[in-house]
Amino acid sequence: MSEPTSCCRVSDAYCDRCELLVGLGGLHVTGVVRDDGGGLVVTVESAPEVMGCHTCGVVAHGHGRVEVDLVDAPAMGRPVRVRWRKRRWVCPEPACPVGSFVEQDEDVAAPRGRLTVRACRWAISQLRTEHASVNGIRRQLGCGWRTVWDAIRPILAASDSDPARFEGVTILGVDEHVWHHVSTKPVEEGGRGPKELTGMVDLSRDSQGRVRGPAPGPGPRTVRGDLQDLAC
Numbered sequence: 001m002s003e004p005t006s007c008c009r010v011s012d013a014y015c016d017r018c019e020l021l022v023g024l025g026g027l028h029v030t031g032v033v034r035d036d037g038g039g040l041v042v043t044v045e046s047a048p049e050v051m052g053c054h055t056c057g058v059v060a061h062g063h064g065r066v067e068v069d070l071v072d073a074p075a076m077g078r079p080v081r082v083r084w085r086k087r088r089w090v091c092p093e094p095a096c097p098v099g100s101f102v103e104q105d106e107d108v109a110a111p112r113g114r115l116t117v118r119a120c121r122w123a124i125s126q127l128r129t130e131h132a133s134v135n136g137i138r139r140q141l142g143c144g145w146r147t148v149w150d151a152i153r154p155i156l157a158a159s160d161s162d163p164a165r166f167e168g169v170t171i172l173g174v175d176e177h178v179w180h181h182v183s184t185k186p187v188e189e190g191g192r193g194p195k196e197l198t199g200m201v202d203l204s205r206d207s208q209g210r211v212r213g214p215a216p217g218p219g220p221r222t223v224r225g226d227l228q229d230l231a232c
């Protein structure tokens with residue numbers, strides 16, 4: 001790990017320019033370092049505030065920090081890690097079952113998530129509009145295939161079951177292709193599953209006459225199922 005480069009933090013103030021650059025809502029940048037692989041590690045924290053226990057409402061006591069590293073979307077051609085120094089609190093109410101709790105912000109990352117929300121969004125956008133593979137995405141993020149897939153799969157599954165995905169579709173196509181060339185061992189056994197993929201493609205045109213692209217979905221499924229969804 002290289003020596004930390006100085007952020008623009010002066011005394012107790014946070015730096016507006018760093019926050020504009022990093023853009024993580026209510027989190028403030030307190031440092032940036034370059035990691036051994038040439039990526040960036042951006043350390044962030046929330047501003048101090050009075051925190052009430054979510055269960056009993058009593059004012060909680062600060063109880064140190066927990067550092068969580070999140071895979072963020074690449075920036076300026078480099079993989080990025082967000083090192084979030086999460087605040088931890090203890091509820092002082094003896095009758096309250098909470099004990100200690102750690103700050104969460106689901107606009108930044110899902111609880112126990114390993115990718116930031118915007119990294120998930122970026123990855124899905126790469127799949128949908130840039131013809132990227134999960135392997136290509138994980139190379140750009142500098143993390144493992146499973147880390148990417150475990151983060152985006154539930155989001156893709158949720159959008160797959162959302163009937164709103166067909167809104168505005170006026171032309172629907174069917175696309176069949178071989179999506180990998182390795183063993184068909186089931187995914188549950190660590191394989192890649194079926195080689196062939198049948199997908200639905202939104203062939204509607206946008207205002208500039210461009211095809212809008214694949215209808216969102218997590219992977220192989222039946223065309224009949226998709227058409228039934230569409231008919232609902």
Ligand SMILES: [Zn+2]
Pocket residue numbers: 007008009015016017018019
């Ligand atoms: Zn700064």
Ligand SMILES: [Zn+2]
Pocket residue numbers: 053054055056057058091092093096097098099
């Ligand atoms: Zn409590």
